[in-house]
Amino acid sequence: MGGNAWSHTGPYQRDPAAAFRQAQENELARDNRGFEGRSVEELWRDPEWEEYIYTGGTGTVLDFSLMIEAWDSHDGPFMRPLTEDEVRAWAPDGRPTYEEWDAAIDGERLDFPGRAQGNCTVLYRDGRPALIGYWGVTAD
Numbered sequence: 001m002g003g004n005a006w007s008h009t010g011p012y013q014r015d016p017a018a019a020f021r022q023a024q025e026n027e028l029a030r031d032n033r034g035f036e037g038r039s040v041e042e043l044w045r046d047p048e049w050e051e052y053i054y055t056g057g058t059g060t061v062l063d064f065s066l067m068i069e070a071w072d073s074h075d076g077p078f079m080r081p082l083t084e085d086e087v088r089a090w091a092p093d094g095r096p097t098y099e100e101w102d103a104a105i106d107g108e109r110l111d112f113p114g115r116a117q118g119n120c121t122v123l124y125r126d127g128r129p130a131l132i133g134y135w136g137v138t139a140d
Helices: 016-030 047-054 084-088 098-106
Strands: 005-011 078-081 117-125 128-137
Touching (some): 005 016, 005 098, 016 117, 098 117, 098 128
Parallel strands (some): 078 117
Antiparallel strands (some): 117 128
16 A cells, blocks of 8 residues: 545644644544544554554544654654745745645646655644644655
8 A cells, every 4th residue: 555645734833733632632632533542642553553644543642753854854653744845835925824725636747645644734824823734644
């Protein structure tokens, strides 16, 4: 298999790593994928969860163990925020809206990362941070 691309949004927080964890906890509360009663941190210490992720995944933020720095180039399963230059390449004002982000993904102006990798960026409404856009590719 070659991995499946996906995208969705999550709540904004000033700290991108905290927003990522909140998005993960929200997704886990919505669907625990049969791993009931465990936190995200506990799941990533479970070999059965890792097998689940590496052989199919969830197509969500749950596919990533942690968020790395924007400048970090390590392979996944990590979520990485875009750098300012990467954002400005498809949103020149540096404050993309949901609509601009969605159009950039659909129009292939914003690439999906490699397998077992995710990216994210802040999305704005009326010039203010409103959401985090997440997109990635499963490991399978």
